Amino acid sequence: MANSVLAPARASEQVEITRWDVQRRRTWVLFLIPALLIYTIFMAFPLFNSMRLSFYQGQGLTPDRYVGLENYVTLFTNPLWRDRFFNAVGNTFVFFAIHMLVQNTLGLLFATLLSNTRLFGRNVYRAIIFTPATMSVLVTGFLWTLILNPRWGMLNQVLEWIGLGALARPWLGDANLALPTISLVSSWQWVGLPTMMFLAGLLTISDELSEAARVDGASAWQIFWRIKLPLLRPTIGIVSVLTFIGNFNAFDVIFAMAGARGEPAYATDLLATFFYRTAIAGEHPVAQPNMGLGAAVATCTFLILLTGVSLWLRFGRGGEETLAG
């Protein structure tokens, strides 16, 4: 029967092919079912259903009273929720901005340095830069909390040793410093990811291009700005959108370094910690989890993410053809 693949010409065999094809297709459907089921039940459906729940209210675990947009009205106008919500949105954008500025710029710098194949110890540097990304955010967060401790922390101690004692600060206790400090710790941890992605991008840019420019008298600086950076645009887009998604989902680092309430005084409260308190732990002063309101927070986060990803799909992907070619 299977021979028909090779000689499909004869009419009697045409029927065979179709039957064989139907059979194969049936097997493929069987192959797909388990993955589809588990993905749908435990990911797609809950995502969708959580959004639906943002239109409901009710005590306890299952909000069952349809309230239309009331949860959103509460979230946007009730001073108890509004201030914290917009505070969390603003903080999350600051968190993201610092990652773009520090983590991704450093990543680009490291990748550019590492892209020099003649660099001695290249693989060792690469492995070291990536090391923190393998550790649990909780572990690195706690570790940095100890290092930054104002009384016994090693950072202030070191600053004193090298005569910069005046710079010592309660890094996590100061409302103006806490969020930037935590953002820097998080950038420290994740800088390996953009580094590797930029490095992969840089290595696909053909040497001939830079070589030709060099022959024409371009400096290394010019080659970077005029040739490499424009060709890296697609990678920059992907790195940005992944940073965006990661940051709008960030919870562990705040939980470890500033607690679920984003201490001090909600200065480090992000959307994910706000969501956690609203929906799971119970927000002060109500101290009761509010599933409907929490679902509204999650939906808002989703819409922000969707906007970001759409912007990327629309504008951020330019130049792929150039890179591929």
Place this chain on the structure above:
Amino acid sequence: MTRRFSPGMIVTHLVLLAWSLVVLIPVWTMLINSIKPKREIFRNPFGLPSEVTLDGYSNAWTAGRFDLYFRNSIIVSVVSLLLILLLGSLAAYALANWRSRLSNILYIYFIAGLMIPIRLGTINLFQIIQSLGLTDNLLGLIPIYVAMGMPIATFVLTSFIRSVPAELSDAARIDGASEWRVYLSVILPLIRPALATVTIFNLLPIWNDLWFPLIFIRNQEARTVTLGVSLLFGQYQTDWTRALAALSMAAVPVLVAYLLMSSQFIKGLTAGAIKG
């Protein structure tokens, strides 16, 4: 063209060395201070210990029940990963072979999950897990992690299976092999590198996950390492030897695995992102 000691090379090394120190000093501090007595940590935070104590470790292991947490984390990670590889490769096999509009739609449906964090569905997941009676149960975490791993698994494996020359599968089919046979004997052995990528890509997020254990697990018997660290750290905040021992204990297995095969790790963790 660039000599090893050109000014540019020296600056490059200075920058990379400086950053290496910024990375390594905190990690070193954690490891070395976890075996020092408490009073020595403050006098000499960076040097080698004058007296070694394993008190922090034995305490975390027995009183802190890290023996239990490790067992739980290993069970959850291994079972989830095996299921991700099995279900993901089966689905990817079908998606790669079956060229139709429906299969394209399903493919997009799967990889859409790459862009949407599963945590946004937590509220409903909470209800689902509760109604299945799986709160406080390791079994409640596994299906979530498997679902979470499906987008990257189908994405990486489908493109990998598509790159396998069709002649190989067709030859087996002509010899009368069923689709199951082709999948098992032709495709699976060929896609081992891609399976490794998927494993690494999923291992760290699962092993290091705090969010779902924090929400679903209250019972000590079902705690994972990450959750255990978060609780233990709260208790030991002022006892640095013990706190650092708990942190080291959670970090060391992954660090060792990473040091042993760092290039696969890096490739695995960036593969999905680059191809996207």
